[in-house]
Amino acid sequence: MKPVNLKQLAEELGLSIATVSRALQDSHEVSAATKERVRALAAELHYEPNAYASSLRRNQSKTIGVVIPKVTNHFFALAINGIEEAARQSGYHVLIYLTHDDYEREVAIIQHLKGGRVDGILLSVASGTEDITHLESLREAGIPLVFFDRVRAEIATAKVTTNDYESGRLATAHLLAVGCQRIAHLLISNTLSIGQNRHQGYLDALAAQGHAPDPDLVLPGTTDNARNVQLIEELLRRRPDIDGIFASVERLAVGAYHACHRLGRRIPEDVKVVGFSNLESVSLFDPPLTTITQPAHDIGREAARILLRAVEKKRPVLPTQSVVLASELVPRRSTAVAVSSPL
Amino acid sequence: MKPVNLKQLAEELGLSIATVSRALQDSHEVSAATKERVRALAAELHYEPNAYASSLRRNQSKTIGVVIPKVTNHFFALAINGIEEAARQSGYHVLIYLTHDDYEREVAIIQHLKGGRVDGILLSVASGTEDITHLESLREAGIPLVFFDRVRAEIATAKVTTNDYESGRLATAHLLAVGCQRIAHLLISNTLSIGQNRHQGYLDALAAQGHAPDPDLVLPGTTDNARNVQLIEELLRRRPDIDGIFASVERLAVGAYHACHRLGRRIPEDVKVVGFSNLESVSLFDPPLTTITQPAHDIGREAARILLRAVEKKRPVLPTQSVVLASELVPRRSTAVAVSSPL
DNA sequence: CCGGATTCTGAAAACGTTTACGTAAATAAA
DNA sequence: TTTATTTACGTAAACGTTTTCAGAATCCGG
DSSP states (O other): OOOOHHHHHHHTTTTTHHHHHHHTTOOOOSSSSHHHHHHHHHHHOOOOHHHHHHHHHHTTOEEEEEEEEEEESSSHHHHHHHHHHHHHTTTOOEEEOOOOOOOOHHHHHHHHHHTTTTEEEEEOOOOOOOOOHHHHHHHHOOOOOOESSSSOOSSOSOOOEEOOHHHHHHHHHHHHHOOOSEEEEEESTTHHHHHHHHHHHHHHHHHHTOOOGGGEEEEOOOOOOHHHHHHHHHHHHOTOOOOEEEESHHHHOOOOOOOOHHOOTTTTTTTTEEOOOOGGGGGGBBBBOOOEEEOOHHHHHHHHHHHHHHHTTTTOOGGGGOEEEEOOOEEOGGGOOOOOOOO | OOOOOHHHHHHHOOHHHHHHHHHTTTTTTTTTHHHHHHHHHHHTOOOOOOOOHHHHHHHHOSEEEEEOOOOOSSSHHHHHHHHHHHHHHHEEEEEEEEEETTTHHHHHHHHHHHHTTOSEHHHHOTTTTOOOOOHHHHHHTOOOOESSSOOTSSSOOOOEOOOOOHHHHHHHHHHHHTTTTSEEEEEOOOTTTHHHHHHHHHHHHHHTOOOOOOOGEEEEEOHHHHHHHHHHHHHHOOOOOOOOOEEHHHHHHHHHHHHHHHHHOOOOTTEEEEEEEOOGGGGGGGGGGEEEEHHHHHHHHHHHHHHHHHHHTTTTOOOOGEEOOOOEOOOOOGGOOOOOOOO
């Protein structure tokens, strides 16, 4: 019933606990013969070291914490995939915490993690977060932090992001290139830098073609999807001149499709749509959605690698280690220009 | 730098470590006055108990392990959501492990978890798993296990599933009802009971309408999506008489769409499709996909609750605690009967 | 054969908690 | 008053591991 421990192995072998421990760690100060004996018995009895005793003594848990808004967003699911891959390769474990984009929860989670349960933290900031003293306090607690995707520039640590500004510019330029004149921007909460960056790209792309910005065309989303669809519908009704939509987050792209379907606006004939998304199935949409696709898996893996390097070398994470990965614009039918109807 | 511990609190307050510990646990053997003093200082110094020392001493980690094939499957993402919800409510933490449907990894993960890192395990079996001695060994290690979705009947523990047989029967009956004569079944690896159950439902629904089973119409999927699309294309080419597809797992439903699009088979005119899926966006598909949708969130939450109850009461999990939740057939256009074409 | 290096092993402290046990003072029961 | 009982706190052991320190045994050059 009780799992076997070092003491039992030691007794069985007529050795001391210390020697057994060292043998299992392949220490050079134990003879090859005893190492073999120890290993054999350990295997036979299915010995597994007690992770907590080990963590307590070594003062490191071989565990990283991943704090994200939600796991149902496909971007984060893919990122977790990358994180788990990097962690496993380094023998680390992954604790998952979901903030549901709620500031209070984020604070509670971070506070709790300061108890030393994890050696480092990967974080994508909740959209509801404004005050960041809880994140700052991680520094004095000595827990390394790496941001990914949703970052806060004020914190001096590494950040792994995509080229959000460039992506926003590209998406908007693409819509302009296919003939859109009135382009709405559906964005995530505006406290997040990714939203700001993508929006600036949108604005600059418009300006580059001599379009004046129109604040009425900018719609910040909420955390409630049904509500978002309503808001988008209202916007489309209020401004029937809208002929292009740039949704800078997956949820809102899906919301835009629903709104268009409900209002009977044809895509791409009446309205062209481009959206950030990592769903493989967008190519099955009606019509297939033109996307900005982020290298989500790589983002997760890179962020984890940076964090793990810092953890292993017991060095702080430096802002200079930040990485910006490139997103990709994948044109599909939702932004196709009219073709001679192939009857 | 170093986090504050009980000793420092005790010194500062002129108390013993024991009293401080007890005060923080709101023990009845410490006076209200000292409790208040202790709590005040603890709050001031941002004291967080060391989770590993606590776990070691109490022999419980307040952590559960979740072992799943992949997190990019939307079903599992939703399940994690439910699990995290239940865990958080009970003050538990969630460790995530991905098997990628690989038997070796599953074994390694389970073996590792026997080190006591978790108080209990939630598992959805890898499709590559046949031998289950690693799972049996959890019993003697005294670690409670609860299966969800992909279960193994041989292990005597609680299982949280959906009515797979009934769903398979329903999906097939639906296809028959809308006029299909040759219905293919795309299923997950056949070692898994969910695949078997769904398949039996398929067979029985066919038999009920006097259709003989045709093994050539049954296609077991692989773990490689691109390969799956190929296999489906081959099947459709080989058997042009197929006019209905039942995909008993999300990946294969998406694969079927791709295959149909590539071969120019129109859905639902030429082939009608129903698939298991938890993607919200199936309603945006071309055409919207008729689905069997599982209550994924509830499955995760229920499984976690059962596990946590057992963990807290230090009782074994019993097979009698198993729960079967109902899936839902959501008819959409992919199985619509021909309507008078509305020019 | 001695001194010193090298190789292997053991005793014991340490990590930060929790908790069984002991004890002194205060209170209640006799 | 004396004797239980309760209250509030301290002492110290325990959880299982890692690691410092020291010691015993072996080897080797002189």
